[in-house]
Amino acid sequence: MRTRVGYAGGTTPDPTYDDIGDHSETIRIEYDPAKITYGELLEVFWKSHNPAARSWSTQYRAVIFPEDEDQRRDAEKSAAEVRSVLGGRVFTAIEPGAKFYPAEGYHQKYYLRQDYILMRDFNGMYGDLQGFIDSPAAAKVNGYLAGLGSETALRELLPSLGLSEEGEKRLLTRVR
Protein backbone atom coordinates (compact mmCIF):
# COMPACT_ATOMS: atom_id res chain seq x y z
CA MET A 1 0.00 0.00 0.00
CA ARG A 2 1.22 3.45 -0.89
CA THR A 3 -0.14 6.81 0.25
CA ARG A 4 0.17 10.33 -1.07
CA VAL A 5 -1.46 13.52 0.15
CA GLY A 6 -2.65 16.15 -2.28
CA TYR A 7 -5.54 18.23 -3.52
CA ALA A 8 -8.74 17.37 -5.43
CA GLY A 9 -12.32 18.35 -6.04
CA GLY A 10 -11.85 21.88 -7.31
CA THR A 11 -11.35 23.70 -10.57
CA THR A 12 -8.18 25.68 -9.82
CA PRO A 13 -5.42 24.41 -12.13
CA ASP A 14 -2.25 23.02 -10.53
CA PRO A 15 -3.10 23.80 -6.88
CA THR A 16 -0.43 24.19 -4.22
CA TYR A 17 -0.65 24.47 -0.43
CA ASP A 18 -0.33 28.26 -0.67
CA ASP A 19 -2.77 28.49 -3.58
CA ILE A 20 -5.19 25.63 -3.02
CA GLY A 21 -8.11 27.52 -4.63
CA ASP A 22 -11.36 25.57 -4.41
CA HIS A 23 -9.72 22.17 -3.86
CA SER A 24 -9.81 20.04 -0.70
CA GLU A 25 -6.90 18.41 1.13
CA THR A 26 -6.96 14.80 0.02
CA ILE A 27 -5.27 11.42 0.45
CA ARG A 28 -4.80 8.93 -2.38
CA ILE A 29 -4.24 5.32 -1.34
CA GLU A 30 -2.71 2.80 -3.70
CA TYR A 31 -3.87 -0.60 -2.46
CA ASP A 32 -3.74 -4.27 -3.33
CA PRO A 33 -7.36 -5.43 -3.90
CA ALA A 34 -6.27 -8.98 -3.03
CA LYS A 35 -5.50 -7.80 0.53
CA ILE A 36 -8.06 -5.10 1.18
CA THR A 37 -11.24 -4.16 -0.68
CA TYR A 38 -12.57 -0.72 -1.55
CA GLY A 39 -15.49 -1.47 0.75
CA GLU A 40 -13.11 -2.04 3.66
CA LEU A 41 -11.35 1.24 2.88
CA LEU A 42 -14.76 2.94 2.91
CA GLU A 43 -15.42 1.49 6.37
CA VAL A 44 -12.18 3.01 7.65
CA PHE A 45 -13.07 6.30 5.97
CA TRP A 46 -16.52 6.51 7.59
CA LYS A 47 -15.04 5.71 11.02
CA SER A 48 -12.35 8.37 10.59
CA HIS A 49 -14.61 11.42 10.45
CA ASN A 50 -18.01 12.66 11.58
CA PRO A 51 -20.35 12.51 8.56
CA ALA A 52 -23.10 14.30 10.48
CA ALA A 53 -20.95 17.42 10.88
CA ARG A 54 -21.01 20.07 8.17
CA SER A 55 -17.56 20.85 6.75
CA TRP A 56 -16.49 24.37 7.74
CA SER A 57 -14.31 25.06 4.72
CA THR A 58 -13.70 23.82 1.20
CA GLN A 59 -10.09 23.01 2.10
CA TYR A 60 -11.16 20.65 4.90
CA ARG A 61 -14.27 18.92 3.49
CA ALA A 62 -15.10 15.23 3.86
CA VAL A 63 -15.40 13.76 0.37
CA ILE A 64 -15.24 10.39 -1.39
CA PHE A 65 -13.77 10.69 -4.88
CA PRO A 66 -14.78 7.46 -6.70
CA GLU A 67 -12.45 6.64 -9.57
CA ASP A 68 -14.73 4.31 -11.53
CA GLU A 69 -18.34 3.16 -11.65
CA ASP A 70 -17.79 0.28 -9.20
CA GLN A 71 -16.32 2.64 -6.62
CA ARG A 72 -19.14 5.14 -7.17
CA ARG A 73 -21.75 2.43 -6.58
CA ASP A 74 -19.97 1.16 -3.43
CA ALA A 75 -19.61 4.73 -2.12
CA GLU A 76 -23.31 5.52 -2.65
CA LYS A 77 -24.31 2.24 -0.99
CA SER A 78 -22.09 2.86 2.04
CA ALA A 79 -23.39 6.44 2.36
CA ALA A 80 -26.98 5.16 2.35
CA GLU A 81 -26.10 2.73 5.16
CA VAL A 82 -24.47 5.50 7.21
CA ARG A 83 -27.50 7.76 6.62
CA SER A 84 -29.79 4.96 7.77
CA VAL A 85 -27.79 4.37 10.96
CA LEU A 86 -27.50 8.05 11.82
CA GLY A 87 -31.11 8.75 10.97
CA GLY A 88 -30.26 12.17 9.65
CA ARG A 89 -28.39 14.12 7.06
CA VAL A 90 -24.93 13.01 5.94
CA PHE A 91 -22.74 15.92 4.87
CA THR A 92 -19.94 13.80 3.40
CA ALA A 93 -19.90 14.39 -0.36
CA ILE A 94 -19.41 11.87 -3.18
CA GLU A 95 -17.76 13.43 -6.23
CA PRO A 96 -16.77 11.07 -9.07
CA GLY A 97 -14.18 11.95 -11.68
CA ALA A 98 -12.07 14.38 -9.68
CA LYS A 99 -8.47 14.91 -10.70
CA PHE A 100 -5.88 14.31 -7.96
CA TYR A 101 -2.93 16.71 -7.66
CA PRO A 102 -0.08 15.43 -5.45
CA ALA A 103 0.99 17.89 -2.75
CA GLU A 104 4.49 19.26 -2.48
CA GLY A 105 7.12 16.76 -1.36
CA TYR A 106 7.56 18.37 2.06
CA HIS A 107 3.92 17.56 2.91
CA GLN A 108 4.29 13.82 2.24
CA LYS A 109 4.76 11.41 5.19
CA TYR A 110 4.26 14.26 7.68
CA TYR A 111 4.78 12.33 10.94
CA LEU A 112 7.83 10.48 9.65
CA ARG A 113 9.41 13.75 8.55
CA GLN A 114 9.40 14.96 12.18
CA ASP A 115 11.68 12.11 13.29
CA TYR A 116 15.39 12.67 12.67
CA ILE A 117 16.54 9.12 13.39
CA LEU A 118 13.97 7.42 11.15
CA MET A 119 14.40 9.99 8.38
CA ARG A 120 18.14 9.32 8.46
CA ASP A 121 17.37 5.67 7.74
CA PHE A 122 15.02 6.47 4.86
CA ASN A 123 17.46 9.00 3.41
CA GLY A 124 19.96 6.16 3.34
CA MET A 125 17.52 3.84 1.56
CA TYR A 126 16.33 6.42 -0.95
CA GLY A 127 18.60 9.05 -2.42
CA ASP A 128 15.68 10.79 -4.13
CA LEU A 129 12.49 12.28 -2.77
CA GLN A 130 10.21 10.39 -5.19
CA GLY A 131 11.51 7.01 -4.02
CA PHE A 132 10.75 8.01 -0.43
CA ILE A 133 7.26 9.30 -1.32
CA ASP A 134 6.45 6.08 -3.20
CA SER A 135 7.76 3.80 -0.43
CA PRO A 136 5.17 1.47 1.16
CA ALA A 137 7.57 1.08 4.12
CA ALA A 138 7.60 4.86 4.65
CA ALA A 139 3.79 4.89 4.50
CA LYS A 140 3.63 2.15 7.16
CA VAL A 141 6.12 3.89 9.46
CA ASN A 142 4.27 7.19 9.02
CA GLY A 143 1.03 5.47 10.04
CA TYR A 144 2.55 3.95 13.17
CA LEU A 145 4.03 7.35 14.14
CA ALA A 146 0.53 8.83 13.73
CA GLY A 147 -0.61 6.46 16.47
CA LEU A 148 -2.27 3.81 14.28
CA GLY A 149 -1.59 0.08 14.53
CA SER A 150 -0.55 -2.14 17.43
CA GLU A 151 2.90 -2.91 18.75
CA THR A 152 2.30 -6.62 18.06
CA ALA A 153 1.59 -5.96 14.38
CA LEU A 154 4.57 -3.64 14.15
CA ARG A 155 6.93 -6.28 15.58
CA GLU A 156 5.83 -8.67 12.83
CA LEU A 157 6.33 -6.03 10.17
CA LEU A 158 9.60 -4.62 11.49
CA PRO A 159 12.04 -6.91 9.58
CA SER A 160 10.52 -5.84 6.25
CA LEU A 161 10.89 -2.10 6.88
CA GLY A 162 14.63 -1.94 6.22
CA LEU A 163 15.40 0.12 9.34
CA SER A 164 18.70 0.17 11.21
CA GLU A 165 18.82 -1.30 14.71
CA GLU A 166 18.64 2.23 16.08
CA GLY A 167 15.69 3.01 13.80
CA GLU A 168 13.80 -0.09 14.91
CA LYS A 169 14.34 0.78 18.57
CA ARG A 170 13.23 4.33 17.90
CA LEU A 171 10.02 3.25 16.18
CA LEU A 172 9.13 0.77 18.92
CA THR A 173 9.68 3.48 21.52
CA ARG A 174 7.35 5.83 19.65
CA VAL A 175 4.62 3.19 19.23
CA ARG A 176 4.50 1.89 22.82
Add this chain to the structure above:
Amino acid sequence: MKLLEAVLVASLVFFSGKAFAAEIPALDRNVPGGLKTATFALG
Protein backbone atom coordinates in the same frame (compact mmCIF):
# COMPACT_ATOMS: atom_id res chain seq x y z
CA MET B 1 43.24 22.14 12.23
CA LYS B 2 44.45 18.63 11.40
CA LEU B 3 42.59 17.25 14.35
CA LEU B 4 39.42 18.96 13.14
CA GLU B 5 39.97 17.57 9.65
CA ALA B 6 40.44 14.08 11.06
CA VAL B 7 37.24 14.35 13.08
CA LEU B 8 35.31 15.58 10.05
CA VAL B 9 36.65 12.83 7.81
CA ALA B 10 35.90 10.22 10.44
CA SER B 11 32.36 11.57 10.73
CA LEU B 12 31.87 11.48 6.99
CA VAL B 13 33.06 7.90 6.78
CA PHE B 14 30.82 6.92 9.67
CA PHE B 15 27.67 8.59 8.38
CA SER B 16 28.15 7.82 4.70
CA GLY B 17 28.90 4.19 5.54
CA LYS B 18 25.69 4.02 7.52
CA ALA B 19 23.71 5.61 4.71
CA PHE B 20 25.13 3.51 1.89
CA ALA B 21 24.69 0.30 3.90
CA ALA B 22 20.93 0.87 3.90
CA GLU B 23 19.00 -1.24 1.39
CA ILE B 24 15.59 -0.84 -0.17
CA PRO B 25 13.15 -2.40 2.35
CA ALA B 26 11.77 -5.88 1.59
CA LEU B 27 8.26 -4.40 1.77
CA ASP B 28 9.15 -2.01 -1.07
CA ARG B 29 10.87 -4.65 -3.20
CA ASN B 30 7.78 -6.86 -3.20
CA VAL B 31 5.07 -4.47 -4.36
CA PRO B 32 2.55 -6.57 -6.33
CA GLY B 33 1.18 -5.54 -9.70
CA GLY B 34 -2.47 -4.65 -10.22
CA LEU B 35 -2.72 -2.06 -7.47
CA LYS B 36 -5.82 0.14 -7.45
CA THR B 37 -6.27 3.66 -6.13
CA ALA B 38 -8.82 5.19 -3.79
CA THR B 39 -9.08 8.90 -3.02
CA PHE B 40 -10.67 10.60 -0.02
CA ALA B 41 -10.77 13.95 1.74
CA LEU B 42 -11.19 13.61 5.48
CA GLY B 43 -12.14 17.09 6.59
